[in-house]
Amino acid sequence: MTFFGVFITMKKILRLTESELIGLVKRVLKEQQEMTFQQYMDQLLANPVEFLNKLNSDEQFKNLYIKSYGPQQPGNPNWKVLEDTKTKHMVSNGVTITGQIKDDKTNEVLKNYEISTLDELMKLDQFVSDLEAKGRSIFDVGYVGLLDEVKNGKEVAQCLNIARGTNSFK
Numbered sequence: 315m316t317f318f319g320v321f322i323t324m325k326k327i328l329r330l331t332e333s334e335l336i337g338l339v340k341r342v343l344k345e346q347q348e349m350t351f352q353q354y355m356d357q358l359l360a361n362p363v364e365f366l367n368k369l370n371s372d373e374q375f376k377n378l379y380i381k382s383y384g385p386q387q388p389g390n391p392n393w394k395v396l397e398d399t400k401t402k403h404m405v406s407n408g409v410t411i412t413g414q415i416k417d418d419k420t421n422e423v424l425k426n427y428e429i430s431t432l433d434e435l436m437k438l439d440q441f442v443s444d445l446e447a448k449g450r451s452i453f454d455v456g457y458v459g460l461l462d463e464v465k466n467g468k469e470v471a472q473c474l475n476i477a478r479g480t481n482s483f484k
Contacts, residue, residue: 351382351392351477355399359406362469369476376476383477396474398439400458400483405435407464413456415442424452460484 330338358365369376383392405411410430414423415438424445429435445452461467462484471483 349378349382351384351395354379354382354477355395358470358473359399359402362403362466362473366469366473369473380477380479386479392477396477396483400461400470400474401435402432403461403467403470404458404464405429405432407467409459409464411435411456411458413454415445415452415454418451418453424450427456 369379383396384390401411408430410428412428413426415425415427416423425438425441427434427438429438442452442454461471474483475481
């Protein structure tokens with residue numbers, strides 16, 4: 315039986331068999347491959363064309379991407395991540411988004427907004443998070459527009475649709 319020494323910064327030596335070392339390496343590689351859905355969306359926003367090309371040419375990447383989205387059912391928290399990705403792409407490409415945040419029970423308008431920068435979008439997200447943390451049930455009435463209308467919007471829409479298994483993003 316062959317043993318391998320693994321040096322840790324504390325200068326301790328762990329003795330592992332070859333099979334234990336192989337298992338450890340495989341687990342680390344698997345964890346590195348399985349990204350969160352948000353990490354995929356960050357890659358998509360960084361380079362939509364390259365991301366779509368990878369989805370179309372690398373079946374393993376595509377399967378991990380779809381798996382990271384999770385179940386195709388109402389209440390999937392990654393639905394908000396999809397919508398946020400669409401909004402970020404639109405704002406990054408010069409689209410101004412207007413809308414209202416309303417109380418779900420009373421229909422009271424809690425905030426009117428007009429967003430034209432990612433910083434303004436982050437502030438609106440914080441406003442919504444603060445309301446939700448206080449137990450407020452809210453909904454957003456806004457119009458983002460069509461992805462087709464902005465640079466690389468078609469590619470972003472295709473990538474979002476692949477995750478959901480639909481053609482709802484345009």
